[in-house]
Amino acid sequence: MLVAGNWKMFKGPQETVSFLESFEAPAGVEIVVCPPFTSLAAAVGRGLAVYAQNVHWAAEGAFTGEISAPMLLELGVDGAIVGHSERRQLFGETDETVRLRCEAALDAGLRVIACVGETETEREAGETDAVLRRQVAAIPRHDALVIAYEPVWAIGTGKTATPELAQEAHETIKELHDTRVLYGGSVKPDNAAALMTQPAVDGALVGGASLDPDSFAEICRAAVS
Ligand code: 13P
Numbered sequence: 001m002l003v004a005g006n007w008k009m010f011k012g013p014q015e016t017v018s019f020l021e022s023f024e025a026p027a028g029v030e031i032v033v034c035p036p037f038t039s040l041a042a043a044v045g046r047g048l049a050v051y052a053q054n055v056h057w058a059a060e061g062a063f064t065g066e067i068s069a070p071m072l073l074e075l076g077v078d079g080a081i082v083g084h085s086e087r088r089q090l091f092g093e094t095d096e097t098v099r100l101r102c103e104a105a106l107d108a109g110l111r112v113i114a115c116v117g118e119t120e121t122e123r124e125a126g127e128t129d130a131v132l133r134r135q136v137a138a139i140p141r142h143d144a145l146v147i148a149y150e151p152v153w154a155i156g157t158g159k160t161a162t163p164e165l166a167q168e169a170h171e172t173i174k175e176l177h178d179t180r181v182l183y184g185g186s187v188k189p190d191n192a193a194a195l196m197t198q199p200a201v202d203g204a205l206v207g208g209a210s211l212d213p214d215s216f217a218e219i220c221r222a223a224v225s
Contacts, residue, residue: 001196001223002146002182002203004032004113005210006053006081011035013042020046023213028224030203032113033210034081037067044076051113054087055080057100059108069108079111079144081205083135085152095138102140112145113182113205116173120153129172136176146180147173148205154185156207161185163194163201170200189215192222 011019016039025031025048032049035042043050056066072080082105083098098114105112116135118128132149139147149169154161161169161183170181183195184205195201203223210216 002030002032002180003216003220003223004034004051004081004148004182004203004205005216006034006084006184006205006207007036007039007211008053008086008207009036010211011039013039015039016042017046019211019213020048023048024217026217026221026224029220031220032079034113040072040077041075049078049111050076051079051081051111052077053081053084055082055101055105055110057097057104059104069105069110072110073108077110079113080105081113081115081148083115083139085115085117085150085155089152095135098135099138099140102142102145106140106142106144110144112142113148114139114145115148115150115184115205117150117152117155117185123151123153128169132169132172133176136173139177141177141179146182146202147177148182148184149173150184150205152185156186158186160187160191160195163198166195167198167200170198174200187219189218189222192219193225196223 034051082101087093118131180202182203187204187206
């Protein structure tokens with residue numbers, strides 16, 4: 001099981017250090033934290049795997065505001081999230097840029113959590129399967145890559161997918177891509193166990209509930225049991 005905390009645009013270096021000082025990691029589960037870029041250096045070397053929330057496909061160049069895989073590796077960062085729905089919806093990320101970012105990160109030696117998931121409109125229109133197929137087709141096959149299924153309607157809304165619905169989507173993804181699949185979208189201490197006991201759910205990508213060391217630890221413990 002792999003449990004990753006995506007902190008999004010929360011926690012500067014000081015809050016990052018206090019989180020990591022009070023977080024008690026259970027044994028028997030792979031744990032990843034994904035702080036914002038400016039907190040990565042503070043997080044590295046404190047016993048947990050550290051991933052960035054994005055990575056550019058070029059090693060260097062005229063790309064204002066972007067960060068490359070070699071830069072992350074130089075800091076001691078282990079991996080990166082790619083294609084989060086917030087990047088797809090708010091920052092123009094496309095299947096093609098997701099593919100480019102994944103390939104560059106993997107080639108450089110970073111691990112990758114590549115995100116897919118349908119919007120509420122797409123689900124209601126019966127397009128979930130087609131959307132997942134299109135998004136998964138753009139994601140390279142690699143041992144160091146896992147996919148996170150994050151239905152957009154479940155992110156930050158408190159509307160978690162039912163364990164059955166998550167299982168069904170994960171089965172679809174696994175038919176297309178032989179990899180571990182994490183579930184993300186309103187994972188909380190009280191629903192984590194039910195989601196992670198589904199056979200096709202290999203862990204969780206947690207947003208809001210990963211910001212508090214106790215609730216994140218509780219979710220990590222649910223992955224062990
Ligand atoms: P929430 O857990 O806050 O719904 O966020 C999920 C997410 O987007 C993780 O990447």
